[in-house]
Amino acid sequence: MQTVALAVDKGDIELGPNVLSGVSLPAAVVHEGPLMHNVEWMQRFADAHGARLVPHGKTTMAPALFHRQLQAGAWGITLATAPQCRAAFAHGVTRLLMANQLVGKANMAIIASLLEQDATFYCVVDSHENVRQLGHFFAERGLTLSVLIEVGVEGGRCGCRNQQQILSLAEAIADEPALSLVGLEGYEGVVHGDNPESGVRVYAQYLVDVAVELEAAGRFSQTNPIVTASGSAWYDVIAEAFRGAPLQGRFTPMLRPGCYVVHDHGLYREAQTAVMARRPDLQQGLEPALEVFAQVQSLPEPGLAIIALGKRDIGHDQLPIALRRYREADELLKPGLAQPLSVAGWEVTKMMDQHTFVRLPEETQDVEVGDIVAFGASHPCLTFDKWRQLLLVDDQLNVKERLVTCF
Known part of the structure; x- marks a missing residue:
């Protein structure tokens, strides 16, 4: 019977010619072949759909993987918290999309420091109070903070619940000289129900419609404003909606899947099976x-x-x-x-x-x-x-x- 030497430690690891030998188990292992396949596969997908790929780094918080994604063509890295953004920036990631609200002076100070070091940074807002707090803090620091309005769903997580709230928030942002409204953000993974695919398609179209309306009203402070969504389950549906005529040439679509980089043997394997069923033109997966x-x-x-x-x-x-x-x-x-x-x-x-x-x-x-x-x-x-x-x-x-x- 053939045998294997396999041992790994959560502490220091000696890299050698033998198979993971010399330290203790359990150990977490990433297989290089599938990893690089996934990195390249998702980049090709985003490119083919005219979108920028901004992978969600909270999945791994591994700078070595961030750099593999960036080298393959990713535009930047998405993060969830101010300390995560600081860690990514410290390891050479200069374009940071925080798909979350920036709340609390300590967290604002972290981001202000990154901006002062020439980081490109975006975060999301969904309330007048957060807009007021951010406007005051960054004005005092003499900085401009780029923000995206988060578009939520009833019963979901964060985000404005209706179009009236979105329009009102856009007006509030315009009244804060230290804030710049550069786009819309959403997350379709909180859309549930008896027919989630239908719900995700409706939500994606809603994001597109609101973006077009805000652009027509002159609410965005830059040309080609950002429209971003997409986890690792419904990225194909979001990409299709963003590729449509209303956004082409006028907006910058961004996809933010994170778990794809190593995929899994459970939830996302099931989701990928559904993606391949919806898109039989895609190869391998x-x-x-x-x-x-x-x-x-x-x-x-x-x-x-x-x-x-x-x-x-x-x-x-x-x-x-x-x-x-x-x-x-x-x-x-x-x-x-x-x-x-x-x-x-x-x-x-x-x-x-x-x-x-x-x-x-x-x-x-x-x-x-x-x-x-x-x-x-x-x-x-x-x-x-x-x-x-x-x-x-x-x-x-x-x-x-x-x-x-x-x-």
């Missing part, structure tokens, strides 16, 4: 690149394996999926030649902070304590934020690079 490796810790009773993996190590809005299994390596063997062992019929039934319960099929007889299992997760945001660094590996599980995170 996205591939899961993120896995977490952990070891069998105990076999306390027949049909039960306890894995040294828990909620502290991997996202759990859906239970992880066992993908492959390896036998921990003998030092004399070449681990890169290892062949995976079967995990057919393995079912994750429960997770605790540091333990995962796996129900094994009755016929499974070859599981040993110490066996290494690769797990796939749903929603990569909730796995990345558990790690200060992940390992980029090649097809043979050789470590190529440490991906440091800035959470």
Whole structure:
């Protein structure tokens, strides 16, 4: 039986020629081939639809991945908070779209500092009070803040709930000399209902209609104002709406998917299946690149394996999926030649902070304590934020690079 040496530590990692050897599991691993496929695939998609790609960096908060996305053609990086923007800027990202309200003087001070260092920065607003606060703060600093009005939906998250609120807010922004209204922002992922696709299409068209109306009224302070939306589930629907005649040549469409970069084995795999069904002209699609490796810790009773993996190590809005299994390596063997062992019929039934319960099929007889299992997760945001660094590996599980995170 071939075996594999696989060990990773959340602390310092020695990069060497062997397969992830020398430190402890569990470990979060990003596969280089699927990663680069996804980066290039989504950039081609955005380019083909006449949109700028501004990937949501909160998914990974990994500057090395930001730079791969930028090198592939991304216009900038989207973030969710002022400290995230500061971290991205500190690692060389100069175009920052904060798809969130900038609230609180401490956060405003962070952004003012970035502007003073020549960052290109945008944030969103959805209330008169926030507009007043921002206008006062940035006027005192002698700076101009570029803002986008957030367009929300009833029962959703943030954002203006109707056209009257949007128009009123645009007037309030015009009364603040330190603010510049440069576009509209929305997020279709909060649109639900019995027919979400129909709801997302209606919402996307609403964004377009409001943008055209505000432009006709002369409310934007720049030519080719921004219109931006799109997570990693409905990007195709948003891109189609933004590619329509009302925006072409007059606006700057921006798409902001984030989870696509490593994809997943759950929520976004299901969403991608739907995208490919809606768009059979698209080729290949996205591939899961993120896995977490952990070891069998105990076999306390027949049909039960306890894995040294828990909620502290991997996202759990859906239970992880066992993908492959390896036998921990003998030092004399070449681990890169290892062949995976079967995990057919393995079912994750429960997770605790540091333990995962796996129900094994009755016929499974070859599981040993110490066996290494690769797990796939749903929603990569909730796995990345558990790690200060992940390992980029090649097809043979050789470590190529440490991906440091800035959470």
